[in-house]
Amino acid sequence: MISHDPVKPSRMTLVFIYTCPFCQNEVMIPAPLEPSNVRCGSCRNVFPIVPVDGPTVQYIHTMLLNGRAAAVTD
Numbered sequence: 001m002i003s004h005d006p007v008k009p010s011r012m013t014l015v016f017i018y019t020c021p022f023c024q025n026e027v028m029i030p031a032p033l034e035p036s037n038v039r040c041g042s043c044r045n046v047f048p049i050v051p052v053d054g055p056t057v058q059y060i061h062t063m064l065l066n067g068r069a070a071a072v073t074d
C-alpha cells in the first residue's frame with residue numbers, strides 16, 4: 001500500500017559529530033547529554049566525548065516545534 005500524502009516529520013533529533021582521535025573518522029551521536037565513551041565505527045577504538053548542553057538542545061527543539069516547524073509547506 002502506498003500513501004499519496006507526503007508525510008511531515010513527527011519529531012527530530014540533533015546529531016552531533018565527533019572526530020575520532022585515532023583515525024579522524026566522523027562519528028555521529030544523537031544529542032549526547034551525558035559524558036560517555038563511544039566506539040568509532042571505522043577503527044573500532046573507544047574514546048570519551050564531551051556532552052552537549054541539555055537546555056540548548058531543548059531550546060532548538062522548542063524553536064522548531066520538535067521539527068514540525070522546519071517542514072517545507074506548499
Ligand SMILES: [Zn+2]
Nearest residue numbers: 020023040043
Ligand atoms: Zn576511528
